[in-house]
Amino acid sequence: MAETFGNSKLKVASLFCGCGGMDLGIQGGFNFLNKHYAELPFEVVYAVDNDAYATKIYNDNFSHKCETKDVREIVADEVPDHDILLGGFPCQSFSISAQNPPRLGYKDERGQLFFEMVRVLKEKQPRFFIAENVKGLLSANKRKAFPLIIKEFEKAGYHIHYKLLNASEFGVPQKRERVFIMGFRDFVDYFNFKFPLPNTLDSSKIVLKQVVDKKADKDEKWFFSQRAVDGMLRVREKMNKGRVQDLNEPCNTITSHLAKVSLNGTDPVLMVGERYRRFTPREAACIQSFPLSFKLDSVSDNRKYRAIGNAVPPVLMWNVVNALVNSCFEETIKQAILNEFQEIL
DSSP states (O other): OOOOOTTSOEEEEEESOTTSHHHHHHHOOEEETTEEEOOOSEEEEEEEESOHHHHHHHHHHOSSOOEEOOGGGOOGGGSOOOSEEEEOOOOGGGOTTOOSSOOOGGGSTGGGTHHHHHHHHHHHOOSEEEEEEEGGGGTHHHHTHHHHHHHHHHHTTOEEEEEEEEGGGGTOSEEOEEEEEEEESSHHHHHHOOOOOOOOOGGGOOOGGGTOOGGGGGOGGGBOOHHHHHHHHHHHHHHTOOEEOOTTSOEEOOOTTTTOSOSOSSSEEEEETTEEEOOOHHHHHHHTTOOTTSOOTTSOHHHHHHHHHTSOOHHHHHHHHHHHHHHHSHHHHHHHHHHHHHHHO
16 A cells, blocks of 8 residues: 655556546546646556556656556555556446446446455555446446445445536536446545535526637538438437537537447437548547647547546546545645745755
8 A cells, every 4th residue: 555645646556437527527637628627646656457548648648657458467465556447347247328228237248347446455455446337337237336336345344425527517518427436445535525516507607609610611521421410310309319409508518429420329420511530539539628728639539538538627627536636635735735834945
């Protein structure tokens, strides 16, 4: 257990890290839409994901390099000591939109991967963990999956807070609802922690037009074919397809399916004149609150969409972690500032 503060940073291990939304959020030090998200007192010392394309994007953007590995192959006692474990464990089997096949939840192999996070927690016993998943986790398996997951985290030795957060209430141009599960080894940390309150009112929410690239309206590459449009129109009324977005509102939730050439999905689309177009990968990244400086160009568009659509919005993650710092490190921060002030004197 490597617990330090002040001039040192707390260490982070990141499972299921994808292209790095949680990792960017917990480290901070980035800009999004002319707002600076300050550096936070954490550094990632271990990251792993099984998607080689997502890890390629990750490694283009972070000094610490991610391993491409199945988390089931991790030897828990070989994971570097860390203070906080992150895990946006796979969510497909819990998603409300995953209706075919029906949601299997924890009975599905992918739904059992949270046990790998539990396994590392039992072995390494970091001070905190943060897990993230889709809203559907709360109701999966007739509401039986979520209590089981919480119980397993508690059996690993952690006190648990959880909350459903909407990214649009925290400066993200997207109505993305996600469950954050916060684990605390020490009761005093659990007692002190408070989730962040929404900091963006309806009248001041970031809206879609603030991140749409008008230059893409002139590129035929991003428009759906007439055949795709005709197919969508035949089923639109009964299947709620062709979900055109209001540019003056936050975007509906984007997913990893944005690359599809069919309009028969539930992903949001744009209407330009009388034509439908998909978001560009960079627009999708902005909708997720990745900074413009975040590098994407080393993989195909299809892989960009998949990685970005599966990511945790960095700005939302930053708000959660900033609340953790303010809740559980208030006295430590005061002492560190006092020490620095005394050194100056």
